[in-house]
Amino acid sequence: MSEDKGKHVAEPAPEPADQPLSAEQARAAKADLETAGGAKEPSLVPAAAQGGITAERDSSPFRNFFAGSAMTSVLAVLLALIAGGLLIASTDKQVASSAAYLFGRPTDFLAAVWNAATQSYVALFQGAVFNPRAATVAGQFAPIMETLTIATPLITAGLGVALAFRAGLFNIGAQGQIIFAGIFAGWVGFALHLPMGLHLLLVLVAGIIGGAIWGGLVGLLKARTGAHEVILTIMFNYIALYFLRFLLTTPAFQRPGASNPISPVLDPSAIYPQIFGSQYRLHLGFILAIAATVLVWWLLNRSTLGFEFRAVGANPKAAQTAGINVSRATILVMAMAGGLAGMAGVAQVAGTEKVLTEGVAASFGFDAITVALLGRSSPWGTFAAGILFGAFRAGAVQMQVQTGTPIDIVLVVQSLIVLFIAAPPLVRAIFGLNPRRKKMATAATSPKAALPGGAA
């Protein structure tokens, strides 16, 4: 690896004493930060987010906003919504019929496009945040409650993915971890009969342990054999799913008398209480998700363990040299990520669903990846992204009912957001604000084709 380091500056001659880096060197250094001199994959986490106490973080939120990352995120969301709107419009009948006489009366066409897109988004908003047309005040606030309910598993599973990202690991396995948590928590919930309070606590602990085992196993295999965690987690997702399907055919898990794969209903003592009474589905799990966010924030930014995770994620060799046990950190962080995803499983089994089915994880495990990416792997960013995607999901139901726009549009918007966020130059180019275009053009010609062997 060392030979690759000298990539951008060939033969660094003895440096003039303490001269500040030139713009070009700084840019090269930045690229170096992101990819360790091109020697490793581009980081999953933006370099600026990897440090705990760095200048970028402590400066005012506004500066940060305009400085780049947050601004890019907002623009990415906007861009994805526009693209989604165009997609909606493109399949709209009104639009199609007005397109027939596009050249005759183009305003009709444009109006139809605008209507199709906005109607859907208004419905989405009403289904996700506030419904002014509901009969009761409670009904008006029902959408936001539903949003938070759906956001709950997204947040905790997203935190699991984000935490692993920060340690340099790509956890695609939230899906499987949710399933395992569901199995553990579900079984404790319906098979054991314990007093109020204790039962729920045990359900929660069992779920977290279930997820942690499934995640930790990946960490163990990775640390011991060097197997790639992406492949492992993908495979583990399917193994967990088929294992759950198998269990749901066994007497221990299948509801007595049922012919379909479904577990008994969990005991009332094993169910998360609803926060605002029975009129909303929102349950204790959401409070726990907030707590988990605080905990992960603290873990990453204020604990020695988080310091280790971040160091291992950013430069495992330096971490090792500084006495950090990289294997231990890998196993631990995957177990914790699994535990967090496990909380999502508990939220499903003991919160919204109250039974264990094949669909316990729905697509939360995969959505969690996009949530963590949109949240740039920071705990509060993930929290916010979880609520945003929760809103999309909740609102999409309403949207489908009102305007007939299928829920799948959410997936499109969601994935476009992440794609745009991952490629800031693309977003800047689309919005025509590429401040560094000129400089980049010159940079492209000068340190051309540096080779690893360039530095003699």
Next chain:
Amino acid sequence: MSTTATAPRPESTTPSSAKGISGKPVTWRTPIVLAFMAVVALLIFGILGPNQEASFGISSGGDFFQLPAIIVPAFAAGIILSIILLGLAGWTIYLKTKGTAAPAWLPVLFIVVFVVAFLIWVVGGARTPSISLAGLIAGSVTLAVPLVFGSLSGVLCERVGVVNIAIEGQLLGGAFTAAIVSSITKNPFIGLLAAALAGAVISMVLALFSIKYVVNQIIVGVVLNVLVSGLTGFLFSTVMQSDPQKYNSPEGLPIVEIPLLSSIPILGPILFKQSVVGYLMYFAVFAVWVGLFKTKWGLRVRAVGEHPQAADTMGINVNATRFWNVTLGGAVAGIGGSFFTLVAIDSFTKEISGGRGFIALAALIFGRWNPIGAFFAALLFGFADNLQSILTIIGTPVPSQFMAMLPYLVTVLAVAGLVGKSRGPAASGIPYVKG
């Protein structure tokens, strides 16, 4: 794919005296794993084996000539086959003590014998201990078709240094496009072409983001799967559902039967009674293999995937090579996707690919980044898939879910290095940034 997300460039890319002339060390892993499996086989398939006769039908009705079904006493067969397995394992151990690695065919032979032993055991223990071997194999090949195309797409991408997690999306995109285009044009061949195009377009997005914008390839792949799933789902609900007759009644590809040859028992149906996509599969495996290992193009592709700097210094445009190969890979996967809607089922449904893209990924790894290896791995996984449904019918002690789990378990073992050494192209997953 490099072994760790943050790994520095693998040792092997920098020539070092450390390697020495002796080459790769011979490990104890393979012998131990084989010995363990052989003992398990002896215990379960042999000693605890069922005391029934397993019947395997060979000929189907229309065959050229009829062969009687093979009747195997399950218990005896279990014992004999386990002893063969023990012998093979013993031989690897003997070779290891001599300091040489087992020849490559040995583990393959081992797996084949193991699978046969398993099959006899599982059929012998069933309520109705009789299955049609011909049907089983033909079904396996059928189920394997999209897997083979998917894994070939993976081979093409990873060999050139780009990880393709988006195989699932490419299959799904291909399936959707084939369905809608074939429905509208009433011409399955145009549908097939459109599927290839759709796969290629998805791949181009992957290539654009991972090469031009240097976005982490795995992120792009994962997100693309979601995007394609959303897009096809959306268009399915809005367009196809609006008029299924017009938009979702694809003209299927005909099954082309080669007279006489197709009547050969077992081999006939799988080799000479296939759809165009089926024949294309055999051609694609062969073509990719020949292309990668026998042509100038392949040499360059592999060089770019192993040591992009070396390729660059020899005047090869690394990123262009990557871009077009990834695109080609997408086209191949797209063709695989068309199998769902043009051959297997006569309409598109949401998520019709059902995670087979990930099994294809598994086949690619289990097949060690080799088209032929991937082909056989895909066949094995197709076999497991098919066996699963047959087993449910004949009633066996093995829960079908475990059969379904098999490809994933085997892949975990493969990447964990428990079954041989899987080493992907050295530069796979690592973007090449000049300067």
Next chain:
Amino acid sequence: MVRVLKLELRGITKTFGTLVANDHIDVVVEPGQIHCLLGENGAGKSTLMNVLYGLYEPTDGQILIDDKPVVFRGPSDAMAAGIGMVHQHFMLVPVFTVAENVALGAEPTKAGGFLNLEQTRKKIKDISDKYGFDVDPDALVEDLPVGVQQRVEIIKALVRDANILILDEPTAVLTPQETDELLNIMRQLKANGTSIVFISHKLREVKAVSDIITVIRRGKVVGSTQPETSTTELASMMVGRSVSLTLNKAPANPQETTFEVRDLTVVAPNGQHVVDGISFDIARGEILALAGVQGNGQTELTEAVLGLQERVSGSIRLDGHELVGRSVKQVLSAGVGYVPEDRTVDGLVGTFSVAENLVLDLYDKVPFAKGISMSPAKVLENASSRIEEFDVRTPSAMAPAGKLSGGNQQKVVMARELSRPLRLFIASQPTRGVDVGSIEFLHRRIITERDRGTPVMIVSTELDEVMELADRIAVLYKGKLVGIVPSGTSRDVLGLMMAGIAPDDGASQAPSTSRAEGGDHV
């Protein structure tokens, strides 16, 4: 049969931002000449050759072949013009055969794009026979020893009819025997009409094989000279000064011996004994410098002390406690300060702030952490005092360490390691890639640590640095300890020791060229 080419570089300038790597360099390579570019690491030689090979575009200047200006847009242009290059880090695909590597980029094909390696094999055989390379076209490159891999690189160039061959530090990775063989090959190539541009900083090799020597220093041509020029003269041309920085170093005041290494052996993953039965002591208040050519076991030795090496036997005792078999964390806790040889890889987390890097191995100790809870206030407090004490030039304590200059990065590492009471201080290449001002500062800090009564171990391939800092000098050669000599030992004796010749027999035995590599190290 062989085209005769004259190569001229005229006024080549290459800048990277404000950094001028090449400053109006003029070089003329006459046909059939071995032309040496001599210069220190970082003098700008490789940049110049990358310009010549079309990998860099020159900022200014011209390349002329047979007095006609040419422009190379990429390596293919350079190759087409008859220029071949053997990179310091080989550009070979490890899993390809020799023939495949040689064919790559200019593959002979049959109809339909099928490879026709038969032709390549034949060419390899021919060249191999002609020069006695003994290269099997069908061997896998990764199975070949480095010396043979290098020949494959040369074959790659010769197959493309290269008339001018650039060899970039070709002996850096070779054993003395392989070096000898390479020098012979170079003479043969010359005899066959190939011009060679030989880049090196090793005087003896340069003198042994060159027809003309051009010395480059700090990106500029200092002058051209004949190989008959004396070693000392070449060295001073190359370095630009006859005297090194002198420190006002008080004489050592060694106290009791607290660090003992006995029969230390480190086995590499390939089974090679990279450190082979080494024993030595360091007393408190003493600096022991490990000298030697890069790759003679120094890295592994320090890593073994820290607990980073897997297969270690023998004994390492600090204050009477055994360190072998301990984890890195335990070794650090025992009071070992460790500055790794490559700060960007092993010493710093580039994306972490300076403040965080200053506690990289102390983050879980009081006062920075209580239990598992860290105190950012304490981390920042520590940072401001360290930054001040070590004069680290950084925009703020919160700036990412990766954005600092090399010298300041090294100060961060040094500040961290020297910030706690130490029982042993190890610094590998403490001033590599560091500006002159910082070098002096860092050296003073090392001396200060010694004077506090800490045993200090320095590893350096720079003989100047070794002679300046050391109270005693230990020389390693191929993992073995050649000997330990006092600080006043002459450069010549040390040079011989670095070539594996112990001081007692070195006086009577003239060094053969095969052992030349160490002696020339300036």
